[in-house]
Amino acid sequence: MNEGTSQYYFTASMDSGKTLCSLLKAIQFQETAVFCALAEGLKLTVEEGKCVQASAYVPSDNFTEYHVRDDVDVMFKISIAVLAECLNIFGSGEESSLKMYYRGEGSPLLLVLQPQSMHNVMTDCEISTQTADSVLELRDEDAAEVAKLVLKAPAFLGLLADLERSCDVIEINLSPDHPNVSIITYGMQDRSCIDMPKSSDMVQSFSCESPVTLRYQLHHIRLIMKALGISTKVVLRCSSNGLLLLQLKLEKEDQRQMFSEFYIVPLLDD
Amino acid sequence: MKCHVPGANVKVLGRTVHALARFGDELYLESLPDCILLRTLNAAESAYAMVKFNKNFFSYFNYNYYSTEDNEGLKCKISMKSALNTFKSPTHMDKQVENLEIKLDADACKLIFQLKCRHGIVKTHFVTILDCKAMQAVYTKDTVPNRITSPQRILSDALNNFQSSDDQLTLEATPLSLILRNYIDCSIDLTKIIRTQITLKPAEFDSYVIGTETIITFSLKEFRALLAFAEALNLPLQLHFETTGRPAVFIVHNGITFEAHFVLATTKPDSTSQTTATQNTSVERKKRKDTTSTQGSVKKKPHLDMDVSKCLDEDSHLFNFVEIPDENFIESNNKQNGHVSKDNKNNSKVEAMDCDNIPASPTSKTIKSVFKRCFESTFDPRSIQGVILAENSDSD
Amino acid sequence: MKFRAVMIDAGPMREFSNVVTIISKLSKECVLRLTDDKLYFIVSEENSGPTPPILWCEIPQAMFCSEYQMLGLDEEHKDIYLSFSSGNLARSLVILKTAKSLKMKLTKKQCPCLTLEIEMPSTTSQQTRQVTHDIPVTVIPRKLWTDFHEPRIPDPDISIELPPLKQLRTTIDRMRTMTSEVVIRASAEGRLTLQIRTDMAKVSTRFKGLRVEAFGGPIDHSDSETETQMNEDMSRVCYCRVDAKKLSMFLSAEQISTNRTVCSIVHRKLVILCLTTDESVKLQCFIGGIVY
Numbered sequence: 001m002n003e004g005t006s007q008y009y010f011t012a013s014m015d016s017g018k019t020l021c022s023l024l025k026a027i028q029f030q031e032t033a034v035f036c037a038l039a040e041g042l043k044l045t046v047e048e049g050k051c052v053q054a055s056a057y058v059p060s061d062n063f064t065e066y067h068v069r070d071d072v073d074v075m076f077k078i079s080i081a082v083l084a085e086c087l088n089i090f091g092s093g094e095e096s097s098l099k100m101y102y103r104g105e106g107s108p109l110l111l112v113l114q115p116q117s118m119h120n121v122m123t124d125c126e127i128s129t130q131t132a133d134s135v136l137e138l139r140d141e142d143a144a145e146v147a148k149l150v151l152k153a154p155a156f157l158g159l160l161a162d163l164e165r166s167c168d169v170i171e172i173n174l175s176p177d178h179p180n181v182s183i184i185t186y187g188m189q190d191r192s193c194i195d196m197p198k199s200s201d202m203v204q205s206f207s208c209e210s211p212v213t214l215r216y217q218l219h220h221i222r223l224i225m226k227a228l229g230i231s232t233k234v235v236l237r238c239s240s241n242g243l244l245l246l247q248l249k250l251e252k253e254d255q256r257q258m259f260s261e262f263y264i265v266p267l268l269d270d
Numbered sequence: 271m272k273c274h275v276p277g278a279n280v281k282v283l284g285r286t287v288h289a290l291a292r293f294g295d296e297l298y299l300e301s302l303p304d305c306i307l308l309r310t311l312n313a314a315e316s317a318y319a320m321v322k323f324n325k326n327f328f329s330y331f332n333y334n335y336y337s338t339e340d341n342e343g344l345k346c347k348i349s350m351k352s353a354l355n356t357f358k359s360p361t362h363m364d365k366q367v368e369n370l371e372i373k374l375d376a377d378a379c380k381l382i383f384q385l386k387c388r389h390g391i392v393k394t395h396f397v398t399i400l401d402c403k404a405m406q407a408v409y410t411k412d413t414v415p416n417r418i419t420s421p422q423r424i425l426s427d428a429l430n431n432f433q434s435s436d437d438q439l440t441l442e443a444t445p446l447s448l449i450l451r452n453y454i455d456c457s458i459d460l461t462k463i464i465r466t467q468i469t470l471k472p473a474e475f476d477s478y479v480i481g482t483e484t485i486i487t488f489s490l491k492e493f494r495a496l497l498a499f500a501e502a503l504n505l506p507l508q509l510h511f512e513t514t515g516r517p518a519v520f521i522v523h524n525g526i527t528f529e530a531h532f533v534l535a536t537t538k539p540d541s542t543s544q545t546t547a548t549q550n551t552s553v554e555r556k557k558r559k560d561t562t563s564t565q566g567s568v569k570k571k572p573h574l575d576m577d578v579s580k581c582l583d584e585d586s587h588l589f590n591f592v593e594i595p596d597e598n599f600i601e602s603n604n605k606q607n608g609h610v611s612k613d614n615k616n617n618s619k620v621e622a623m624d625c626d627n628i629p630a631s632p633t634s635k636t637i638k639s640v641f642k643r644c645f646e647s648t649f650d651p652r653s654i655q656g657v658i659l660a661e662n663s664d665s666d
Numbered sequence: 667m668k669f670r671a672v673m674i675d676a677g678p679m680r681e682f683s684n685v686v687t688i689i690s691k692l693s694k695e696c697v698l699r700l701t702d703d704k705l706y707f708i709v710s711e712e713n714s715g716p717t718p719p720i721l722w723c724e725i726p727q728a729m730f731c732s733e734y735q736m737l738g739l740d741e742e743h744k745d746i747y748l749s750f751s752s753g754n755l756a757r758s759l760v761i762l763k764t765a766k767s768l769k770m771k772l773t774k775k776q777c778p779c780l781t782l783e784i785e786m787p788s789t790t791s792q793q794t795r796q797v798t799h800d801i802p803v804t805v806i807p808r809k810l811w812t813d814f815h816e817p818r819i820p821d822p823d824i825s826i827e828l829p830p831l832k833q834l835r836t837t838i839d840r841m842r843t844m845t846s847e848v849v850i851r852a853s854a855e856g857r858l859t860l861q862i863r864t865d866m867a868k869v870s871t872r873f874k875g876l877r878v879e880a881f882g883g884p885i886d887h888s889d890s891e892t893e894t895q896m897n898e899d900m901s902r903v904c905y906c907r908v909d910a911k912k913l914s915m916f917l918s919a920e921q922i923s924t925n926r927t928v929c930s931i932v933h934r935k936l937v938i939l940c941l942t943t944d945e946s947v948k949l950q951c952f953i954g955g956i957v958y
Contacts, residue, residue: 082866085843089871091836108867121829123837123871155389158366162393164355179392189398190352200390421790431797433757461777464754465800474793 010037010074010102013065017098017113019230020058021087023250023258024080026227027054033080034132035109037068037102045135046080050265052220053138054227057259062252074102076129078109086125090115105131138263143239147174147208149181150235153248155202157228159183159194163218169267170218174238175211185218204233214242215267224248227260242266271301271344272335273328275370277363280385282528283370284360285502286321287353292495293319293532297353299381300345300404301333301374309405310350316535317492318407327527329369336375344374347401348381356383356395360502409533411510411519415481416443418509422500424475425507428468429494436466438537440487441518443511445480447471453487476506484513486536496520496532511536667805669700669746669772672733681945682730683762684922685723688949690756691915692721697806697814698780700736700746703727708814709752718817720912722950729945739808746772747806747814748780758782758799766794777802817952822930822938823904825879826852831927834860835917837871838910844869847956848910852931854881854902862910885933904933906955913937916951 014020027033030046037043041059048054060066068074090096094115101110108126115121163170167185174181179195181203198206224246228234231248238244244264251257275283286308290297294310294317301307306327309320325331333344357363366387373382378399385393428450432439438453450468454460472478500507500522511518518536523529673679689696689707699706709721727734738744761784762768769783779800786795806814828834841848841862851859856878861870884901916939919927930938934955941949 079866082844082864085840086867086869089837089840089869090833091840094836118833120875121833121871121873123869125870126868128866159391162358187352187355189349190355191396192355193394193396195392195394197390202389202391423789427789428795428797431758431761431799433754461802461804462751463802464758465775465779466758467798469796469798471793471795474788474791474795 007103008067008101009069009072009104011065011067011100012037012042012060012063013097013099014063015097016095016116017087018092018095019250019252019258020062020098021084021092022230023056023058023227023260024084024087026230026260027056028080028084029054029223031079031081032077033083034135035076035078035083035129036132037074039068039070041066044080047136048220048223050136051217052223052265053136053263054223055261057261059257059259062256062258072104075132076102076105076109077132078127078129082127083109086111086123086127087113089113089123089125090121102129138243138265139245140239140241140243143241143243145237146210146212146240147238148235149174149198149206149208150204150233152202152204153228153231153234156234157225159196160222160225160228164190164192165218165222167218170216170221172214172216172238173211174208174214176208177211180206180208212238214238214244216244216264217267220264224262227262231260271306271333271372271374272330273301273306273332273372274330275327275372276329277368279327279527280357280367280370281360281364282327282503283323284357284363285499286528286530287350287357288360289495289499289530289532290319290321291350291354293317293492295350296347296400297350298345298347298403298405299374303333306333306372307404311405311407312492317489318409318533319492319496319531320406320533321528321530323528324526335373336377344376345402345404346374346381346399347403347405348397348399352395352397356385356397407533409517409519409531410512411521411531414510414512414516414519415479416484416509416511417477417479418443418448419476419478420474420507420509421476422497422505422507424470426494426497426501428470429490429497431468432466432490433464435463437490438487439490439493440485441511442485443480444483445472448475448478452490482513484511486511486514486518488518488534488536492532492534493520496522496530499530667739667746667772668735668737669770670733670735671727671731671770673730673768673770674732674766675730678730678945679762679765679768681922681943681947682725682768683756683759684919685725685947685949686752686756686759687921688916688919689721689723690752691918692912692951693752695749696721696752696755698748698750698803699814700748702736702744705730707752710813718952719814720952720954721916722816722952724948726946729947743808745811747811748772748778748803749806750780750801750803754799754801755780758784758801761786761797772803773800775800778805779803819936819938819952820932821882822880822936823882823885823933824852824854825881825928825930826856826858827877827879828927828929828939829858829873829876831917831920835914835920838914838917841869841871842910842914846910847907848913849905849907850913850929850931850937851903851905852878852929853898854878854883858929879928880930904931906931906934906937907957908937908953908955912951912953916953919949922947922949 024044027044027046030048033044033046035044039060041057041062043055043057045053045055087098090113094117096113096115099112106129108128111125111127113123163185164187167187169186171184172181173184178197180198181196183194183196185192196203227248231250233249235247236244237247243266246262246264248260249257250259287297290308290310294312296310298309299306300309304325306323307320309318311318367385368388369386371384373384380396381399383395383397387393432452436452440451440453442449442451448470450470452466454463454465497507503522503524505522505524508521509518510521514536516536517533520532520534521530673682685707689709693709697708697710699708703726705725705727707721707723707725708719710719736746738746759782764787766785766787771781773779773781775781780803782799782801784797786797788795837860838848841860844867845862845864847862849861851861856874856876858873858876859870862868881902883904885904887900919941922941922943927939927941930940934957936955937953939951939953
């Protein structure tokens with residue numbers, strides 16, 4: 001196969017597509033994603049309106065084989081739902097080896113999957129691709145970072161899971177003074193407040209120079225929950241313009257890492 | 271009022287709130303000098319629950335923290351949704367919560383729950399108080415003839431045999447066996463529904479005393495909820511009941527720190543096995559309730575101020591349950607209460623009023639027995655003995 | 667008309683419960699035919715009047731029942747045909763997995779009923795408890811019996827052993843999220859392929875090295891839209907397009923301790939899945955081909 005790879009824009013293989021599949025499912029809140037194969041790794045991005053942008057990023061060292069032609073842009077739109085179902089074709093209990101091929105613009109993404117435990121079966125998939133629109137650039141280079149905190153992902157997930165779903169708005173107060181982090185939700189009649197001092201052992205690092213209050217749609221924040229469920233660590237970065245960036249790290253058994261990141265646009269003040 | 275609940279007991283409190291949420295949409299909290307009471311009543315006023323947490327359930331307890339002059343303690347009503355939101359996942363609450371502080375200020379409009387959790391996290395819920403009244407029902411539990419103590423698994427295992435569409439359970443208690451049946455409403459097409467019956471032997475229970483054989487029917491939804499509560503806390507369930515029409519009381523307690531009473535109205539037994547289909551087909555039914563057992567209104571003094579016309583009105587629904595009563599049952603009932611003849615006049619009046627709805631003329635004995643039940647629990651205060659948790663909750 | 671049967675062995679009771687559960691997944695209603703030596707569960711296509719059954723299940727009573735008595739209408743009409751909700755029976759029998767005994771009988775309790783009396787061990791003591799379910803049934807009149815005769819099917823073009831049902835079902839269920847129809851292909855060389863095709867994707871899962879029980883080829887592909895695959899002799903391949911949901915439901919039979927399952931295909935027209943268990947239960951499912 002090596003001989004022929006040059007005719008493909010992109011080829012990759014890995015021993016098990018299972019973690020990749022969970023990572024895709026974690027950002028699968030929209031039907032289509034922009035699939036982008038970079039020299040450093042594979043990146044899939046989904047957007048909700050112009051409010052949330054989520055990406056899954058798989059560094060190339062997760063693959064046993066990874067080739068991208070350096071003279072072309074490998075970027076196309078694909079159904080992330082179909083891609084995740086195909087990766088999971090033998091079920092979540094099964095580790096299946098995965099090979100990916102992409103011949104060039106307009107051609108489908110080809111997948112070949114073979115379960116590790118059974119040798120008399122294999123699946124091949126042709127997933128159609130479309131030309132990608134550009135991806136939103138939500139980051140404003142001029143906006144300074146006003147706060148950064150690093151949290152343990154499972155504990156943070158526990159906090160988010162306990163928030164009342166019926167609330168529309170989540171308010172995050174960050175301050176150099178105790179309690180440092182305060183998350184407030186407003187329900188129909190009630191108000192709930194979570195205080196988290198930087199001394200908490202779920203806070204791995206905290207930096208914030210002056211108090212800041214940020215408000216987001218709770219629904220948008222909840223989109224990160226699946227990703228939190230498979231990650232070990234989450235970094236929250238707040239810009240002076242209110243844009244929230246969450247970077248999540250997923251650590252695999254083989255010591256390799258995969259990432260997801262979410263940009264969330266703040267609610268405007270009335 | 272201010273109190274602290276230690277981590278392990280927060281789980282118990284959480285389970286309690288979840289159980290009560292299966293009963294009613296509103297939660298009444300009352301703080302007394304030596305305990306806190308949580309109560310709820312369902313919308314149909316046919317199911318009531320009261321859980322009492324003694325002083326020793328708490329690591330700190332001061333019912334008069336804000337030193338009000340009013341020595342009656344504090345009362346408030348909150349939405350059950352708010353309470354559920356505070357105790358979202360009771361299963362692992364004991365592992366996450368180290369301490370819970372509950373604060374109620376006589377003048378405040380918020381009930382405050384503050385959870386001190388692992389990782390140094392503090393969660394505070396400011397819950398809106400909807401009302402400052404209390405609510406209670408009156409029922410008898412200590413002098414009833416029928417008492418069973420059941421390990422929690424037995425009844426929940428038995429209930430697994432019923433369909434999820436079954437909504438009422440009939441209990442037939444004799445000294446030799448306890449029979450559980452799904453209640454079949456006469457309006458239901460018999461060719462569409464499974465009839466299920468489970469026979470349990472007295473030896474399966476921790477204790478089993480049936481003084482008066484009886485058949486009672488009550489709601490399965492609430493019964494399942496209270497069984498789940500007993501099961502979650504790994505405590506036995508006590509069943510205290512009398513006869514049809516009188517409330518059945520289910521008790522779960524650990525003997526030291528808390529005691530839960532679940533009171534379910536009982537209605538007439540499944541009559542389909544005794545009557546012919548034609549007698550029942552034309553009957554239009556309304557949701558049965560038993561206002562004689564539970565009462566939601568706070569302003570009315572329970573029992574004494576009970577509106578007579580309401581009672582008659584309610585009872586007319588009972589007429590629709592045409593059935594051929596068991597002779598022995600009525601006789602024993604008559605012996606217990608001596609004012610049968612006195613009520614006869616009223617009965618005939620009601621019958622005349624409601625005759626449109628009555629598909630077949632019931633025997634006078636039926637009416638007596640039906641009617642007397644109403645009067646028994648409503649108008650004869652002497653029949654209420656034992657622990658009465660009721661009190662007039664108007665503080666003025 | 668009389669019927670009375672008793673089961674006391676744990677294995678057969680469990681299997682009986684599993685079989686009924688699968689039937690309940692395939693159809694809301696089913697027909698139970700009782701004969702001297704066998705019980706038959708028969709399912710017809712719902713809402714489509716008298717059509718050939720889509721499921722045919724034979725249970726030899728001697729392997730399951732310690733007692734079995736029945737009496738039909740008369741000497742000419744010895745069998746009994748009952749129709750009822752399969753879900754009602756399945757839910758009632760779930761507890762058979764831990765039961766001590768099951769007694770089934772035909773009763774008249776305001777309406778004809780199949781009465782199940784199940785003796786259960788208590789979870790907390792040495793006692794047993796008695797659970798009784800009265801499942802309302804309709805006794806099917808003689809003149810309608812012909813609707814429930816064993817379907818006559820054309821000779822299949824191929825019969826091939828299926829890979830483990832659980833694996834097959836997982837794959838079908840993934841495919842089902844993308845489309846409602848799946849093409850089953852089988853070749854005389856022992857390959858079985860599941861294929862779907864949508865606007866978004868083409869997916870095919872291939873199993874090889876399966877035992878071919880019978881092959882009636884060569885297959886005529888002159889009028890079909892088959893895609894040829896490289897190095898494949900199409901005259902030795904047949905296929906059928908079927909409803910993925912029906913296929914998946916039958917594959918939930920994975921719970922049954924199967925002896926073996928064979929898939930037979932009448933080219934483009936019909937898929938027959940036949941499962942036999944150690945207790946000699948034969949469960950056959952007929953899934954009609956979808957032809958455009």
